[in-house]
Amino acid sequence: xxxxxxxxxxxxxxxxxxxxxxxxxxxxxxxxxxxxxxxxxxxxxxxxxxxxxxxxxxxxxxxxxxxxxxxxxxxxxxxxxxxxxxxxxxxxxxxxxxxxxxxxxxxxxxxxxxxxxxxxxxxxxxxxxxxxxxxxxxxxxxxxxxxxxxxxxxxxxxxxxxxxxxxxxxxxxxxxxxxxxxxxxxxxxxxxxxxxxxxxxxxxxxxxxxxxxxxxxxxxxxxxxxxxxxxxxxxxxxxxxxxxxxxxxxxxxxxxxxxxxxxxxxxxxxxxxxxxxxxxxxxxxxxxxxxxxxxxxxxxxxxxxxx
Amino acid sequence: xxxxxxxxxxxxxxxxxxxxxxxxxxxxxxxxxxxxxxxxxxxxxxxxxxxxxxxxxxxxxxxxxxxxxxxxxxxxxxxxxxxxxxxxxxxxxxxxxxxxxxxxxxxxxxxxxxxxxxxxxxxxxxxxxxxxxxxxxxxxxxxxxxxxxxxxxxxxxxxxxxxxxxxxxxxxxxxxxxxxxxxxxxxxxxxxxxxxxxxxxxxxxxxxxxxxxxxxxxxxxxxxxxxxxxxxxxxxxxxxxxxxxxxxxxxxxxxxxxxxxxxxxxxxxxxxxxxxxxxxxxxxxxxxxxxxxxxxxxxxxxxxxxxxxxxxxxxxxxxxxxxxxx
Numbered sequence: 001x002x003x004x005x006x007x008x009x010x011x012x013x014x015x016x017x018x019x020x021x022x023x024x025x026x027x028x029x030x031x032x033x034x035x036x037x038x039x040x041x042x043x044x045x046x047x048x049x050x051x052x053x054x055x056x057x058x059x060x061x062x063x064x065x066x067x068x069x070x071x072x073x074x075x076x077x078x079x080x081x082x083x084x085x086x087x088x089x090x091x092x093x094x095x096x097x098x099x100x101x102x103x104x105x106x107x108x109x110x111x112x113x114x115x116x117x118x119x120x121x122x123x124x125x126x127x128x129x130x131x132x133x134x135x136x137x138x139x140x141x142x143x144x145x146x147x148x149x150x151x152x153x154x155x156x157x158x159x160x161x162x163x164x165x166x167x168x169x170x171x172x173x174x175x176x177x178x179x180x181x182x183x184x185x186x187x188x189x190x191x192x193x194x195x196x197x198x199x200x201x202x203x204x205x206x207x208x209x210x211x212x213x214x215x216x217x218x219x220x221x222x223x224x225x226x227x228x229x230x231x232x233x234x235x236x237x238x239x240x241x242x243x244x245x246x247x248x249x250x251x252x253x254x255x256x257x258x259x260x261x262x263x264x265x266x267x268x269x270x271x272x273x274x275x276x277x278x279x280x281x282x283x284x285x286x287x288x289x290x291x292x293x294x295x296x297x298x299x300x301x302x303x304x305x306x307x
Numbered sequence: 308x309x310x311x312x313x314x315x316x317x318x319x320x321x322x323x324x325x326x327x328x329x330x331x332x333x334x335x336x337x338x339x340x341x342x343x344x345x346x347x348x349x350x351x352x353x354x355x356x357x358x359x360x361x362x363x364x365x366x367x368x369x370x371x372x373x374x375x376x377x378x379x380x381x382x383x384x385x386x387x388x389x390x391x392x393x394x395x396x397x398x399x400x401x402x403x404x405x406x407x408x409x410x411x412x413x414x415x416x417x418x419x420x421x422x423x424x425x426x427x428x429x430x431x432x433x434x435x436x437x438x439x440x441x442x443x444x445x446x447x448x449x450x451x452x453x454x455x456x457x458x459x460x461x462x463x464x465x466x467x468x469x470x471x472x473x474x475x476x477x478x479x480x481x482x483x484x485x486x487x488x489x490x491x492x493x494x495x496x497x498x499x500x501x502x503x504x505x506x507x508x509x510x511x512x513x514x515x516x517x518x519x520x521x522x523x524x525x526x527x528x529x530x531x532x533x534x535x536x537x538x539x540x541x542x543x544x545x546x547x548x549x550x551x552x553x554x555x556x557x558x559x560x561x562x563x564x565x566x567x568x569x570x571x572x573x574x575x576x577x578x579x580x581x582x583x584x585x586x587x588x589x590x591x592x593x594x595x596x597x598x599x600x601x602x603x604x605x606x607x608x609x610x611x612x613x614x615x616x617x618x619x620x621x622x623x624x625x626x627x628x629x630x631x632x633x
Contacts, residue, residue, distance in 0.1 A: 021432075029440075053472055109355075110360035143374035178364070210349075210356070290449070
């Protein structure tokens with residue numbers, strides 16, 4: 001009996017468990033959660049209340065309103081954002097969806113080539129792409145912006161014409177797709193290269209070419225890895241500030257909600273009633289994605305870091 | 308609501324068109340390339356699968372990185388060679404000294420604190436039942452943007468002037484313990500550390516989740532054997548658990564160093580780099596997009612690159628070694 005008990009994986013650990021670790025963890029959890037709770041509670045308080053007393057007083061004097069959200073989302077009289085934040089929210093959606101789909105598709109293809117159509121130098125290319133994570137975003141911003149606005153020239157020859165996509169959605173999708181490549185290829189390569197070899201060989205014996213193998217075997221089997229990276233990329237694009245600030249002008253036409261929110265912070269007249277509700281509108285989407293798909297996200301992180 | 312539709316329908320049409328065109332092109336290329344038989348099939352497949360990624364990497368990272376290095380030796384408009392002038396400006400300018408000092412503080416404090424708190428939590432969680440709620444809540448800030456996190460904490464740090472009702476949590480807590488409170492964001496050098504807390508708050512969940520997975524990977528029988536030999540709590544951690552998760556610990560630590568070197572959003576949102584809180588990445592952005600000096604901005608970007616490189620080379624070598632051992 002004793003032996004079976006010890007053989008169960010957690011039995012040995014539980015030998016040392018006591019109440020103390022749990023208490024410490026719960027204290028830290030509460031400390032970690034309070035700032036977000038404060039923002040959330042305040043976003044439902046009236047402007048007067050926010051400035052008159054701390055948000056923790058609502059637990060003794062509850063009083064809530066939806067006015068902040070109405071003003072932040074739709075604008076209108078009395079709101080510090082005349083047009084509301086909703087257009088920027090939509091811009092974020094429009095920026096994020098293609099900026100997730102494009103890199104996932106292109107990186108999956110590249111990862112397949114590097115794992116299953118092996119050729120001379122494919123190992124080197126893989127390590128080179130991995131190494132490209134060294135290049136900080138900051139190194140790319142200026143030249144890439146110049147490429148978008150002025151094209152690329154060698155002397156009098158025009159290699160790439162003026163793309164004219166700066167300030168359009170395409171001008172944000174493209175940099176996000178580019179910057180995602182090294183990590184995406186690396187993560188997906190880890191997964192795709194570990195698919196069973198027999199499966200590929202059997203398909204090739206049956207006369208399937210690489211395109212058929214890719215579509216009919218690799219893609220369906222890679223869904224978990226694709227989902228993991230897609231969530232990762234989704235959070236990254238939705239939460240990004242630097243790329244959006246550089247490649248989207250701050251206008252209602254293309255700027256994402258995060259850029260708008262950042263500009264509101266420093267803007268005269270945007271008080272806490274605007275910022276709290278605005279921040280919550282911004283973080284609610286990633287939070288929903290995070291809580292509903294956390295398992296995939298963690299899997300993606302682990303694939304990237306523990307090797 | 309009609310107005311809402313009018314302004315947003317064209318935007319969503321753009322997504323639809325972009326995605327349809329993208330997959331249509333892929334489909335056509337696949338179809339045509341799939342028809343090719345014989346000797347040419349393999350090279351064509353390589354080009355089709357690897358080509359798009361290669362073009363994106365070349366145009367988006369490799370060429371721009373080289374260009375930025377060249378720009379760093381040119382003037383503000385990148386049309387005249389100025390030698391090492393931009394770098395000597397960095398070395399001699401007292402403002403930049405301060406920026407470098409702040410960046411140094413960031414890479415000294417935030418990665419260590421984040422990783423240590425994360426490790427502590429991972430160890431404690433391992434000895435807990437029903438860990439998942441606590442884990443989710445501590446991990447949650449990872450889903451929040453640095454901008455959102457900055458606003459959350461700006462509210463915690465807010466200070467309303469003497470005689471006014473204080474609604475900032477930090478001031479309230481300080482007063483609870485008999486202090487008076489201050490305009491936190493303006494108080495040097497405390498404000499830099501207050502900004503670091505935001506970073507730690509966001510990133511600790513990352514460190515915890517990764518290290519927690521590594522700890523769970525330590526074979527149970529090793530721990531049991533050590534336990535039977537009389538090892539307990541701290542000893543067990545020091546002798547068994549930590550050595551076995553050491554490589555993961557280093558990966559997490561170095562990742563955090565790299566993220567703090569590139570840190571931009573928190574400083575931009577909280578102070579705009581004012582009040583003595585400026586860091587490299589924010590100064591780089593200001594030089595290029597506020598001062599319109601591409602030369603100096605590029606020199607700062609190259610500096611970030613030079614700081615990041617040795618860390619990532621170290622990580623890549625570890626990765627390679629582990630692959631060979633497998």
